[in-house]
Amino acid sequence: MSATPLLELRGIDKSFGPVQVLRNVALSAYPGEVTALVGDNGAGKSTLVKCISGIHPTDAGEFVFDGQPVTINSPRDAAALGIEVVYQDLALCDNLDIVQNMFLGREKRNGIVLDEPTMEQMAAETLAGLSVRTVKSLRQHVSSLSGGQRQTVAIAKAVLWNSKLVILDEPTAALGVAQTAQVLELVRRLADNGLAVVLISHNMNDVFAVSDRIAALYLGQMVAQVRTTDITHAQVVELITAGRSGGLGLAADTGANGNGAAPSDSTTGGVS
């Protein structure tokens, strides 16, 4: 399955002044799969996400989306392609209700009047499609929701727009055990619905629980991108902290992307 990646990055470079944050980074995200992006603080995960979502322009490198080379210069370009980012600090407004938040900035209108019934219906359908049943009323303010419910709303907001690629930045960082399980289940469901999902996480348990592939960044370099089933917990930690682990990573020096993608497709078939 999923022989061609939905999004493929090649040779991405990014510097802030004299500091080179990303060096020759390659990353592939496949439809129907969760790609976990791991790395230590400062490894460049957030910068990479901001490059994909058009907040930062890249210095060099190419984007291939759905087989077509594309350029992403602004968040609008990314949104037009179907790339949505769910940020760590939940971009939700406490004083608005769930429907209002999900459509914020992209309200449905009849002339100049807001079309509330249509928005409420679409929000309800989206939440139902994600099998979300924990929300009592779509008209309750976001401030009255639990952390897990808020994260659910933020994710539902991202998939509302027929997006193809959803990037989640530490979606479980601030959540308790039960709520983390809830959100991870939702992440898995997104992929099962055919979306390409990129999950940024520090939590190895989360990564191994839901991801199909793991991409490890080390000091701005992509040291490995492998199938989750082909790697152990300890190896990932080594990749994150030292940039290499046995045959994987910097020492192998065979190009980061080549390592995992080709053999893994033959060894493991359908994950979901």
Add this chain to the structure above:
Amino acid sequence: MSTTAVTQEGPAAVAPAPTVGTHVRDYWRRVRGGDIGALPAVAGLLVLCTIFSIMRPSFLTAGNFANLFTQGAAVTLIAMGLVFVLLLGEIDLSAGFASGVCAAVLANVVTVLGYPWYVAVLAAVFTGLVIGTALGFLVAKVGIPSFVVTLAGFLAFQGVVLLLMEEGRNISVRDPVLVAIANRNLPTALGWALAGFAVAGFAAVQLLRYRKRAARGLINDPLAVVLGRIGVLALVLGLAVYVLNLERSRNVLITSLKGVPIVVPIIAVLLVVWTFVLKRTSYGRHIYAVGGNKEAARRAGINVDRIRISVFVICSTMAAIGGIVAASRANSVDPNTGGSNVLLYAVGAAVIGGTSLFGGKGRVLDAVLGGAVVAVIDNGMGLMGYSSGVKYVVTGVVLLLAASVDALSRRRASATGNR
């Protein structure tokens, strides 16, 4: 407490339709959770009116009732504009003297230069637009805190009024149309017609929305509540128009004085227009969003700077309209128009009505309810013969009370996870 279903499955939700009982219980739970809205203003209004009517029977006359509207009109109009600024968590301290500047422009154009009234009104409103744009630009683009920008405006505009008045001269406004705004009344029949039109319009909007939502299977307020709202509006409007249409002239032989003051429909129309803008357009939605979480709004693709500038423009423009009404009521403009207590009364009106000083929460109706409270205090204490010293102290205390209610309900709201 929660009798509504815990789950909701799609648009064809089988959650039990809310009844009047659950509706009332939900409302009570929101109030207890800190979402008290305009409750203090309405309660305060009832208490104050009761006290003043007992202490001074002249408070409860048709003549005084009409006075309340003309006395409170300018402050209410300024407060309506301030609601927009407060919704972003900003403040406009210059709104009072901005209204003074606009009134001075009006008086100069109509009296000194001798242009017709509509040119003067346009000039005053345009002045408000320019002031608002300048303030908004300094706050949003230059990045000066609104408190400082508008405090500077407060001082500077005071000076501008003096300059326009050529060092303290008083310019009278004699144009009959301008004088009529705050001093003349509608014919009684027109008053009834407008009230009927308002109720019919409100009923149509409410029932249409009910039907549309019901047709889509969305959860609706119970029909009894919807009808109740229409009934309350009809009752309040009907009673007000009836009282205002009573003869209130001391001597009918000299002159007849009855009808709804012309300024009332002006306020009503602006109330409807701004409420529509805030609640039913995406622009209004974006104002709430920026007030609630600026960063979230930015990430949602909302042009935050444009929203911030626009609220200052709305505020100063409403201040201009308030200034026109003040000039009309006084038949003149002097260097103190829009000065002294006008600004604090306006801020007080908005906050007493339930608009939060912390941003993100408030309605235009709040300004009208709060404006009524301020007008009643001012009027009632005047009737009881208190000096303006006492009036200032009491109004200040009421403003503080309203702000504490706001702060405390906010704390309670964050404690109960409600808002």
